[in-house]
Amino acid sequence: MTLSEENYLKAIFNLEEQTHKGVPTNAIAEMMETKASSATDMVKRLSEKDLLKYKPYQGTRLTPKGKSHAVKVIRKHRLWETFLVENLDFTWDEVHEVAEQLEHIQSDKLIHQLDKFLGYPKTDPHGDPIPDEEGNIAKIEKKVLAELQQEDEGVCVGVDDSSSAFLKYLDKLDISLGNKIKVIEKEAFDNSMVIQVEENTISISSLASKNIYVRKTS
Amino acid sequence: MTLSEENYLKAIFNLEEQTHKGVPTNAIAEMMETKASSATDMVKRLSEKDLLKYKPYQGTRLTPKGKSHAVKVIRKHRLWETFLVENLDFTWDEVHEVAEQLEHIQSDKLIHQLDKFLGYPKTDPHGDPIPDEEGNIAKIEKKVLAELQQEDEGVCVGVDDSSSAFLKYLDKLDISLGNKIKVIEKEAFDNSMVIQVEENTISISSLASKNIYVRKTS
DNA sequence: CTTAATTTTTAGACAAAACTAAAAATTTGT
DNA sequence: ACAAATTTTTAGTTTTGTCTAAAAATTAAG
Structure with missing residues (x-):
């Protein structure tokens, strides 16, 4: 899984969460700040890896496999944001771009231990829920x-x-x-x-x- | 500066430290676990960016600019290793591959704050000195x-x-x-x-x- | 219902970073 | 010194991820 693929997956996940409908190619391109043609290419690639279902002109939806992967990235992002604010004195508006990088570090042990180090926080500094190790996301009312x-x-x-x-x-x-x-x-x-x-x-x-x-x- | 460029820089720095001579293309390729032709390509690219001096068949040496960049990467690597062992219960032999990823995160504030969080450690878990913010590396006898x-x-x-x-x-x-x-x-x-x-x-x-x-x- | 506007896809190119195969330069052995 | 071995470089491809321009499909409007 490349960095770019992970970022697309995350974008598509977020868009699907908002509308609960198939995500149009244009929406993906806009979120990724890229061109529709690039989004089409990527969607095809992710589709071949069974991370999403895609029919031309009908929008895309993540498969369970794709969703699970996206949630893992989100978990990492939110744990890192928590670490940055709690332990490294970052302010809420500074964390995002660093967390965008840290979320792609691959190591199950790292993220498990970070979670433990932070005391298994339920939400990140923005109030968003941190998915657990199994990928469950608490609904915050x-x-x-x-x-x-x-x-x-x-x-x-x-x-x-x-x-x-x-x-x-x-x-x-x-x-x-x-x-x-x-x-x-x-x-x-x-x-x-x-x-x-x-x-x-x-x-x-x-x-x-x-x-x-x-x-x-x- | 791409990830790959940074890794080459680090490899060349380490090789130059060992021999204090111009680093042969083959040695670079071996350290990077790649082919000599790939190393040649990269060396040319780094040379154009003034990160090293290179004359065909004569080996390469980092410029001050290249050296400074390599040292920054090493600083990050060693700070992260320290964090992993001190705070996340990693053992000696587990830290390397994760630190290899973390060393490429771009954020001056992050690394400054991490250093502070760790209490400005002098050496990493393997006993190697951690370069300071100005790039000075303490000699350890x-x-x-x-x-x-x-x-x-x-x-x-x-x-x-x-x-x-x-x-x-x-x-x-x-x-x-x-x-x-x-x-x-x-x-x-x-x-x-x-x-x-x-x-x-x-x-x-x-x-x-x-x-x-x-x-x-x- | 046909034309216009919009969205999406295709086709063709490009840059980064790698590869293979082969040519060129350098070093070594006798 | 000269052939052999080694090292290094070229040349040509590949893959990932992007782009532009243009074609095709879908949706909207009169």
């Missing part, structure tokens, strides 16, 4: 921030509205993926909230809190 | 155990033959890095030795004692 009650805590795991305006607004409030969020106060009148994001205490509108996903941690 | 005289004492700092078979043999004798070793008796007849390793007194052959490095302490 992400909720919209608006649903949390006073005193509840969670980790920011994503946004619903991903418009530039909204993301810029979040940047300004210093809310980003992986941030710990605690509900200090909930205003019944207009559903606005006072929340604590890492160190800062801020107030956000109902509209905003409906567009932020969190994984509850307490 | 290590002797082969076979050179010690009766009553001499030393600390095990490495091995010459790092084959899995030899390392396993050492494990069985409970000889490992950092162990205190004292020469109890030297047999002139076959150059075998009776030595005391920490608590245990054992006998080892001439062949074995020639492959163990020690730092003399008395």
